[in-house]
Amino acid sequence: MSFNTLGLSESILSAIKAKGYTTPSPIQEKSIPAILTGRDVMAAAQTGTGKTAGFTLPVLELLSKGQSVKSNNVRALVLTPTRELAAQVSESVENYSANLKISSTVVFGGVKINPQMMRLRKGVDVLVATPGRLLDLFHQNAVKFSQLEVLILDEADRMLDMGFIRDIKKIISLLPQKRQNLLFSATFSPEIRALAKGLVNKSIEISVNPENSTAKTVEQYVIPTDKKKKSKLVSYLIIENDWQQVLIFTKTKHGANRLTRDLEAQGINAAAIHGNKSQGARTKALANFKSGDIRVLVATDIAARGLDIDQLPQVVNYELPNVSEDYVHRIGRTGRAGSTGFAISLVCADEHKLLEDIEYVIQNHIKRKIEPGFEPINELPPSRKIRPLKAKKPKKPKKPKQEKVEHKDGQRSGENARGHKPKSKNTKHRNNQTSSAGKLKGKSKDRPNKSKSSKQITGKSDPYSASR
Ligand code: AMP
Numbered sequence: 001m002s003f004n005t006l007g008l009s010e011s012i013l014s015a016i017k018a019k020g021y022t023t024p025s026p027i028q029e030k031s032i033p034a035i036l037t038g039r040d041v042m043a044a045a046q047t048g049t050g051k052t053a054g055f056t057l058p059v060l061e062l063l064s065k066g067q068s069v070k071s072n073n074v075r076a077l078v079l080t081p082t083r084e085l086a087a088q089v090s091e092s093v094e095n096y097s098a099n100l101k102i103s104s105t106v107v108f109g110g111v112k113i114n115p116q117m118m119r120l121r122k123g124v125d126v127l128v129a130t131p132g133r134l135l136d137l138f139h140q141n142a143v144k145f146s147q148l149e150v151l152i153l154d155e156a157d158r159m160l161d162m163g164f165i166r167d168i169k170k171i172i173s174l175l176p177q178k179r180q181n182l183l184f185s186a187t188f189s190p191e192i193r194a195l196a197k198g199l200v201n202k203s204i205e206i207s208v209n210p211e212n213s214t215a216k217t218v219e220q221y222v223i224p225t226d227k228k229k230k231s232k233l234v235s236y237l238i239i240e241n242d243w244q245q246v247l248i249f250t251k252t253k254h255g256a257n258r259l260t261r262d263l264e265a266q267g268i269n270a271a272a273i274h275g276n277k278s279q280g281a282r283t284k285a286l287a288n289f290k291s292g293d294i295r296v297l298v299a300t301d302i303a304a305r306g307l308d309i310d311q312l313p314q315v316v317n318y319e320l321p322n323v324s325e326d327y328v329h330r331i332g333r334t335g336r337a338g339s340t341g342f343a344i345s346l347v348c349a350d351e352h353k354l355l356e357d358i359e360y361v362i363q364n365h366i367k368r369k370i371e372p373g374f375e376p377i378n379e380l381p382p383s384r385k386i387r388p389l390k391a392k393k394p395k396k397p398k399k400p401k402q403e404k405v406e407h408k409d410g411q412r413s414g415e416n417a418r419g420h421k422p423k424s425k426n427t428k429h430r431n432n433q434t435s436s437a438g439k440l441k442g443k444s445k446d447r448p449n450k451s452k453s454s455k456q457i458t459g460k461s462d463p464y465s466a467s468r
Contacts, residue, residue: 001024006028006057007036008057008058009061012060012064014099016057018098025049025054026049027208030208031045031051031058031206032058034058034204035182037204038062039204040200041055041203041204042183042188042196042203043184045186045206045208046186046329048333052089052154053096055078055182055184060126063126064101064102069103069123070147071122073145073146074126074144074145074147076126076149076151077126077148077171078152079154080154080159081130081155081159081161081162081164082130083279083282085155086108087108089154090106097126102126103122103126104124105124107133107134113142117140131168135171138174145175152183153181153185155186156183156184156192157185157186157187160191161323165195181203183203218334220342220345222344222346222367222369223347224348225346225347225375226377226378230318230348231262234263244295245295245313246295246297246316247297247299247334248315248318249298249299249300249319253275255319256272256273256299257272259272259318260272270294270298271296271297272298273300274299301323315342317343321354324361327361328361328362345366349380356383360389361389363386
C-alpha cells in the first residue's frame with residue numbers, strides 16, 4: 001500500500017516524502033482513513049509503530065480545510081503524559097505541516113510559562129500539551145477551547161498510570177461537546193475502557209498489536225549475573241561490542257547517576273535523564289545522545305517514556321522494572337518502525353520473580369546467555385512454566401499521589417495547585433508561607449525552572465516556538 005491511497009492531500013504527501021517514508025505502517029493504514037471520516041477513534045498501538053503520524057496526518061488534513069483560528073484559541077489538542085513525548089509529537093506536527101498554513105506549539109511544565117502564553121496569544125491550530133501545564137494556562141486565560149474540533153489523548157494508558165485522570169477529566173469538561181475524540185493507548189486495559197466510556201462516542205476501534213506483545217524486530221536476551229558485577233559487565237559489553245548508541249534503564253534516579261559516573265570513569269561518554277534533572281538538562285542530554293556526542297543515555301522509566309531516537313540499536317535493562325508492562329515500553333525504544341534492535345537484561349538472583357512476571361506478560365521465556373567472566377555466584381533459578389494470561393479485573397482509577405510520582409510531568413505549578421485561590425485569600429498558604437516556601441525550594445520539580453540550562457530553552461533560542 002502507498003500513502004497516496006489514504007485520502008491525504010498533495011501538501012501532506014510531499015511532507016511525508018521529505019521524511020523518507022515510502023509505505024504507511026499498519027497503524028497508519030487503519031487510523032488515517034478512520035480519522036478522516038470525522039468519527040471518534042480508539043487505537044491500540046504501542047510507541048514505535050508510527051502512531052504519531054497515524055493521528056497527526058489525518059488531523060492536519062481535516063484542519064487544513066477548516067476555519068482559521070482566533071486569538072488564544074486551539075483547534076486540535078494533543079495531550080501527552082511526559083514533556084519529552086510532548087516535544088517529540090510537536091516536532092512531528094511541525095514536520096508534517098511544513099507545506100500547510102497550520103500553526104502549532106507545545107507547552108509543558110518545568111519551564112517558564114510566560115513564553116508559552118506569548119506563543120498562544122495569536123491562537124494555534126494544534127497545541128501539544130501535558131495536562132497540568134495546560135490547566136495552568138487555562139486558569140490564566142491564556143488558552144480557550146471554544147473553537148476546539150479534535151481532542152487526542154496520546155499514550156492514554158501512561159497518563160492514567162501517572163495519576164493524571166483528574167486533570168484529564170477536568171480538561172474534557174472544559175471542551176465543547178461537539179468534537180472528534182481520538183484515544184491512542186498501548187493497550188485497551190479495563191481502566192482505559194472506563195475512561196473511553198465518558199469520552200468517545202460510537203468510535204471506530206483499531207488495533208495492530210496483540211496486548212503487550214513485544215516488537216518482533218527486537219531480539220531479546222537475559223544475561224544472568226550478580227548485582228555487584230553489573231556495572232563492570234555493562235562497560236565490558238559496550239566496549240567489547242563497540243556499541244555506539246545505548247539506552248540503559250535503571251530503577252532509580254540515584255542508580256542512574258551512579259552508573260553514569262561508573263561509565264564515565266571507564267572513559268565511556270554517558271549522561272543521565274530522570275525526574276531530578278532540570279528540563280534543560282534533559283533536553284540537552286537527549287540532543288547530545290541523538291547527535292552521537294554521548295554514547296550512553298542512562299534513564300529511569302518515566303523520563304524515558306516517549307523518547308524517539310531513530311533506529312536505536314541497543315537497549316539495556318540494567319535492572320528489571322517493578323512493573324512488568326514497563327519492560328514492553330522499555331524495549332519498544334529499539335527495533336522501531338521496522339529496524340532491528342537488541343534488548344539485553346542484566347538479571348541477578350534477586351530479580352528472579354520480576355523476570356517471571358515479565359515473561360508472563362509477554363507470554364514468552366526470554367533466552368539466557370552466560371557472559372564468560374561475569375557468571376553469577378548466586379545462581380538465577382530457571383523460570384517456571386508460563387501460565388496463560390488472565391483478564392484483569394477493572395480497577396478504580398488511581399488518585400494522583402504527589403509524592404509517589406517520580407517525575408511530575410504535566411502537573412500543576414505550586415501557584416495553581418493551591419486550588420486557584422489568590423495567595424491573599426488562601427489561609428493555608430498564608431499560615432504556612434515560610435515553611436512551604438522552604439519546602440518548595442528543595443523539592444518542587446514542576447515550578448517554572450530557573451536553572452541556567454532551562455533559560456537556554458525558554459529564552460531566545462526556544463526550539464518549540466509557534467510556526468505559521
Ligand atoms: P511513533 O510510533 O509515532 O513514535 O514513530 C516511531 C518512528 O517511526 C518515528 O521515528 C517515525 O519517524 C517513524 N515512522 C513513522 N511512520 C513511518 C513510516 N511510514 N515509515 C517509516 N518510518 C516511519
